[in-house]
Amino acid sequence: MRYAVDRGVKVLLFISALASTFVVFLILIFILQEGLPAFREIGLGDFVTGSVWRPGQEQFGILAMIVGSVLVTVGAIILGVPLAVGAAIFLAEVAPPWVRDIVRPAVELLAGIPSVVYGLFGMVVLVPLVRRIPAPANTGFGLLSASIVLAVMVLPTITNIAEDAIRAVPREYKEGSLALGTTHWQTIVGVIIPAARSGIIAAIILGIGRALGETMAMIMVIGNSIIVPRSLGDNPLTIVLSQARTLTGNIAVEIAYATGLHESAIFATGVMLFVLIVFVNSLARLLMRGRAQ
Amino acid sequence: MSKEKVTVHPRVSFGLEAHRADRKALALREQANIACRHLSQKVAFGLLWLTGLVAVAVLVLVVAYVVLQGWKVVRVDFPDFLLTPPRGGLSAEGGISTTIVTTFYLVLLTIGIATPLGVGAAVYLVEYAGEMRGRSGLISRLVGVVRFGVELLAGVPSIIFGLFGYALFVSAMHLGFSLLSAALAGACLVLPVIIRASEEALCAVPRCYREGSLALGTTQWQTVWKVVLPAALPGIITGIVLSVGRVVSETAVFYVTLGGSHHLPTSLFSGGRTMALHLYYLAMDTRAFDKAMGTGAVLVVTIVLINLAINSVSRRLTAGLKGG
Numbered sequence: 369m370r371y372a373v374d375r376g377v378k379v380l381l382f383i384s385a386l387a388s389t390f391v392v393f394l395i396l397i398f399i400l401q402e403g404l405p406a407f408r409e410i411g412l413g414d415f416v417t418g419s420v421w422r423p424g425q426e427q428f429g430i431l432a433m434i435v436g437s438v439l440v441t442v443g444a445i446i447l448g449v450p451l452a453v454g455a456a457i458f459l460a461e462v463a464p465p466w467v468r469d470i471v472r473p474a475v476e477l478l479a480g481i482p483s484v485v486y487g488l489f490g491m492v493v494l495v496p497l498v499r500r501i502p503a504p505a506n507t508g509f510g511l512l513s514a515s516i517v518l519a520v521m522v523l524p525t526i527t528n529i530a531e532d533a534i535r536a537v538p539r540e541y542k543e544g545s546l547a548l549g550t551t552h553w554q555t556i557v558g559v560i561i562p563a564a565r566s567g568i569i570a571a572i573i574l575g576i577g578r579a580l581g582e583t584m585a586m587i588m589v590i591g592n593s594i595i596v597p598r599s600l601g602d603n604p605l606t607i608v609l610s611q612a613r614t615l616t617g618n619i620a621v622e623i624a625y626a627t628g629l630h631e632s633a634i635f636a637t638g639v640m641l642f643v644l645i646v647f648v649n650s651l652a653r654l655l656m657r658g659r660a661q
Numbered sequence: 662m663s664k665e666k667v668t669v670h671p672r673v674s675f676g677l678e679a680h681r682a683d684r685k686a687l688a689l690r691e692q693a694n695i696a697c698r699h700l701s702q703k704v705a706f707g708l709l710w711l712t713g714l715v716a717v718a719v720l721v722l723v724v725a726y727v728v729l730q731g732w733k734v735v736r737v738d739f740p741d742f743l744l745t746p747p748r749g750g751l752s753a754e755g756g757i758s759t760t761i762v763t764t765f766y767l768v769l770l771t772i773g774i775a776t777p778l779g780v781g782a783a784v785y786l787v788e789y790a791g792e793m794r795g796r797s798g799l800i801s802r803l804v805g806v807v808r809f810g811v812e813l814l815a816g817v818p819s820i821i822f823g824l825f826g827y828a829l830f831v832s833a834m835h836l837g838f839s840l841l842s843a844a845l846a847g848a849c850l851v852l853p854v855i856i857r858a859s860e861e862a863l864c865a866v867p868r869c870y871r872e873g874s875l876a877l878g879t880t881q882w883q884t885v886w887k888v889v890l891p892a893a894l895p896g897i898i899t900g901i902v903l904s905v906g907r908v909v910s911e912t913a914v915f916y917v918t919l920g921g922s923h924h925l926p927t928s929l930f931s932g933g934r935t936m937a938l939h940l941y942y943l944a945m946d947t948r949a950f951d952k953a954m955g956t957g958a959v960l961v962v963t964i965v966l967i968n969l970a971i972n973s974v975s976r977r978l979t980a981g982l983k984g985g
Contacts, residue, residue: 374880378789384781385790386803388856389810391849395817395825402828451719454712462709471717477968478720482910482937484944485957489723492730492950520719527716553702574816581818583913584941616820616913623827623917638824642817649816 396642403636409629415636421594421618423626428633430640432596436511436612437644439597440590441579443515443608444522449572452523456530456568461556472531479524487588490517495589503606509591512608517589518582522575529574533567534560566655573652577645583616592617615641724961731958734951742955747939749923753949757956759925763840763933766926767915768908770844771851776901778848779855782807783897786856787863788885815853822850823917831918838920841929846918850911851904858903862896863889899974906967909960912937936960 407415410428418429455475459468490513499508537560545555561568591611600606613621618637626634735742738756745756790804826846836842866889874884890897912935920932921942934942936956943953 370880370883374882377882378785381781381785381789384778385785385807387778388782388814388852389807391852392810392814394829395814395821395849398825398828399821451712451716454709455716458709458713462706463713467713471713473968473972474717475720477965478724480906480910480964480968481724482912482940482960482964484910484912484937484940485727485961486723488940488944488950488953488957489727491944492954493726520723523716523720551698551702553705554698557705577816577818581820583818583820584916588941588944616818619820619824620913620916623824635824635828638821642821645816645818645821646813649813653812 399635399638399642403632403639406629406632406636407639410633410636415633416640419596423622423630423633426629428629428636430615430618430633430637432594433613433615433618433637434640435596436590437580437614437616437641440511440514440518440586440612440614441576443511444518444579445572445576447515448519448522448575449526451519452526452575453530453568453572455523455527456534456571457556457561459527460531460534461552461560475524475527479528483521483582483585484588486517486521487585490514490585490589498609501609503600503603503609505600506606506609507591507611509589510609510611511590511597514586514590514612514614515608517585518579521582521585522579525578526571526575529571530564530568533564533571536567537563570652570655573648573655577648577652580641580645580648581616583614583620586614587617587620590614590617592621594618615644727954727957728961729958730951731954731956731961734955735958743959746925747923753943753947753952757936757939757959759923760934760936760939760956761959763919763926764909764935764937766840766933767844767847767919767935768905770840770929771847771908772901772904774844775848775851775855775904779852779900780859780897782811782852783856783859783863784885784890787860788881788889811853811856814849815857818913819850819911820913820917822846823914825849826914826918837930838918838922838932839930840919840926840933843915843919846914847908847911850914851907854904854907855897855900858900859893859897862893862900865896866892895974895977899971902967902971902974906964906971909935909963909967910937912941916941936963 406428410418415428415430416434417431418427419431420427420429421432459471459475463471494513494516495508497508498510498513499506541559541563542555545559546552550558590613592613593611594613595611597607597610597612600609615637619634619641622630623634742756743761744758746759747757748754786804786807790801790807823846826842826849830836830842830845831838834842836845870888870892871884874888875881879887915935915938919934919938921934921938922932923934923939924931926933937960940953940956940960943949943956
């Protein structure tokens with residue numbers, strides 16, 4: 369009897385393990401299958417490089433959204449990474465224990481704050497501030513506001529993982545370096561950071577993955593105009609004030625009322641996003657695995 | 662020094678003088694070098710303190726702003742804000758009671774679906790898959806696929822889960838915009854969280870527990886059920902509470918599967934809106950930023966409470982391990 373139960377349970381557990389994996393493939397298959405008509409009718413090349421998205425006229429090109437997603441992510445990385453990595457080094461090496469004990473849980477907590485809360489803060493505080501920058505047709509909604517919001521959102525992710533990577537550097541490395549008479553700072557720059565480099569880069573790449581996948585906060589502050597971002601006036605720097613739309617935003621905003629080819633094109637957008645994210649995450653995992661060896 | 666004070670030939674003595682001068686200069690340079698290195702360390706550490714503090718300040722600023730602004734709104738008609746339903750439509754009037762209840766329902770349903778699957782998968786991977794290794798090529802390969810799938814799933818952005826949920830549950834299975842569709846999509850989202858946390862917790866159970874139990878003649882399942890799972894329980898619970906946090910704060914998935922009705926859901930097949938979703942509608946459709954702030958404050962407080970729960974559970978976990 370006990371053995372029968374034992375065997376039964378084993379099969380049951382195996383099924384649940386399989387079901388969990390099945391979900392991944394189900395997601396892949398479903399999105400691919402729904403997106404296939406769009407790829408077939410529009411063609412992969414035209415779909416990716418077309419800059420016009422007019423569902424009413426059956427024109428579907430997602431170049432604007434790809435550029436929007438990439439630019440806003442680059443902006444967030446430029447703004448967020450120095451702060452995040454600096455904070456990680458600070459927490460792992462410099463901060464006295466009592467500061468660390470307060471800051472670490474706080475940063476972990478902030479990683480769990482809903483993205484709509486950050487989006488709301490962006491709408492209420494950042495957008496009016498950005499709107500003050502004198503430029504023609506500056507609405508405040510756009511790449512700059514979105515990048516700042518995103519930078520704040522990926523900060524806890526990058527800091528947490530980068531700090532773990534720095535902490536994982538063997539103690540002997542640090543002691544060996546200090547024993548040679550270097551200062552703590554020289555040890556950090558010359559030994560600890562190089563040793564933790566792949567982990568820190570992995571943290572940044574995971575941050576990029578999060579940034580690319582962020583949806584609601586982006587819809588709230590980026591303006592959602594379907595244009596390839598361009599400078600607003602003569603000053604090329606005003607490109608950061610340009611409105612844009614992300615791949616994620618394109619999906620969320622239009623899926624509920626899309627039908628036919630339009631719906632399929634939305635799923636095709638999802639396929640592109642999926643491919644992009646899997647590529648980015650595999651890169652991070654490769655680096656993490658390199659560190660483990 | 663005294664050793665060098667022997668009578669020497671003048672030319673040799675001159676050489677010694679030069680040597681001493683050299684050493685003195687060297688020592689001076691050394692000192693300057695050390696001073697310089699310490700100075701650069703001070704500057705660098707100052708900058709690190711600055712980045713650390715700025716990073717924390719920025720994050721605290723955002724959260725504190727929302728909580729304080731929101732608290733002002735909540736306080737005005739406390740506790741009615743929490744106890745009355747939203748008026749709906751384009752009016753921002755009313756409270757958030759139905760959204761709190763919907764959030765609660767959705768959390769229960771999602772966790773109820775995801776926990777058995779996730780914990781089951783983790784138990785299989787840790788307790789059963791290990792012994793398979795080397796015995797059967799097919800199953801060990803399958804286990805590799807399962808692990809790869811879980812890792813892949815963890816990195817997929819939530820809107821993809823939403824898209825999937827919309828295509829499969831809302832459209833293909835005709836469940837419509839409903840609690841059930843949203844919970845199924847949400848379960849896919851939190852599955853990797855639960856699997857990973859449970860796996861870690863199970864791996865942390867000392868080997869001797871299992872051996873001791875098996876030596877008493879129990880079957881493997883009896884060992885898992887009576888010995889391993891209880892020992893791993895705090896870690897598993899941490900994973901579940903973490904998932905509760907994910908569901909409470911998730912918006913994108915439910916935006917495309919839950920429908921957004923402001924009424925109280927009456928069955929599994931009726932739509933609704935969670936607090937996070939309500940915040941989004943208030944901010945984007947109604948532009949009622951004050952009410953949105955109020956909802957945001959309630960949301961943040963909920964997340965803080967969930968985090969406190971996680972901390973207390975994991976503290977008990979470490980205490981338990983130390984005691985055992």
